[in-house]
Amino acid sequence: GESVGLHLPTLSVQEGDNSIINCAYSNSASDYFIWYKQESGKGPQFIIDIRSNMDKRQGQRVTVLLNKTVKHLSLQIAATQPGDSAVYFCAEYAPGGYQKVTFGTGTKLQVIP
Amino acid sequence: EAGVTQSPTHLIKTRGQQATLRCSPISGHTSVYWYQQALGLGLQFLLWYDEGEERNRGNFPPRFSGRQFPNYSSELNVNALELEDSALYLCASSFRLAGEETQYFGPGTRLLVL
Numbered sequence A: 001g002e003s004v005g006l007h008l009p010t011l012s013v014q015e016g017d018n019s020i021i022n023c024a025y026s027n028s029a030s031d032y033f034i035w036y037k038q039e040s041g042k043g044p045q046f047i048i049d050i051r052s053n054m055d056k057r058q059g060q061r062v063t064v065l066l067n068k069t070v071k072h073l074s075l076q077i078a079a080t081q082p083g084d085s086a087v088y089f090c091a092e093y094a095p096g097g098y099q100k101v102t103f104g105t106g107t108k109l110q111v112i113p
Numbered sequence B: 001e002a003g004v005t006q007s008p009t010h011l012i013k014t015r016g017q018q019a020t021l022r023c024s025p026i027s028g029h030t031s032v033y034w035y036q037q038a039l040g041l042g043l044q045f046l047l048w049y050d051e052g053e054e055r056n057r058g059n060f061p062p063r064f065s066g067r068q069f070p071n072y073s074s075e076l077n078v079n080a081l082e083l084e085d086s087a088l089y090l091c092a093s094s095f096r097l098a099g100e101e102t103q104y105f106g107p108g109t110r111l112l113v114l
Helices: none
Strands: A010-014 A019-024 A032-038 A045-051 A056-058 A062-067 A072-077 A086-093 A101-103 A107-112 B005-007 B010-013 B019-024 B031-037 B044-050 B053-057 B064-068 B074-078 B087-097 B100-105 B109-113
Touching (some): A019 A086, A019 A107, A032 A072, A045 A062, A045 A072, A045 B100, B005 B087, B019 B109, B044 B064
Parallel strands (some): B010 B109
Antiparallel strands (some): A019 A072, A032 A045, A032 A086, A056 A062, A062 A072, A086 A107, B044 B053, B064 B074, B087 B100, B087 B109
């Protein structure tokens, strides 16, 4: 499949270690955020979301942290596995629905076995 | 249950031609969104269709157009293709229930303009 990871910042992590992927968002009015995972040749896959009234949300092996003061979002992946290798990007949503969205360009996560 | 499907998977056109991309949403989903993902750039919102109507469009020229059919499938048409239209075009469908809406993306159509 095609590579969606060209020209993207890359994070290389040893299998079993924790990964932290960061995202700076632009609109202080954004009230909803999603992290997506995109594997080569596939469409984006929802990982975890968070609303602006929260600063932390946990899923299975993933945690999203939101710092509205500095407009920063991070995705933490615990015990990173080879299957986690993909491009990860954040999306910020302003009030008004899915068309009021700005997507980040993404970070390529490479898991070293 | 089948996910969002898109066709074709790859499309090669020359400058000035027209391209037609197709999307079938998840059964029961009435909203279809189109996005452009150019290499090295984030997804850009293109068009939103809901219940057969165009609800909103992103900052793209009028040669990007589309429609939604009664069965909620959708077409994206790009006229007078330019080299910079080369990108992955993603379709997503969604359904609103009890105030909550989740998008599901298709695998995309890779358009190459030569």
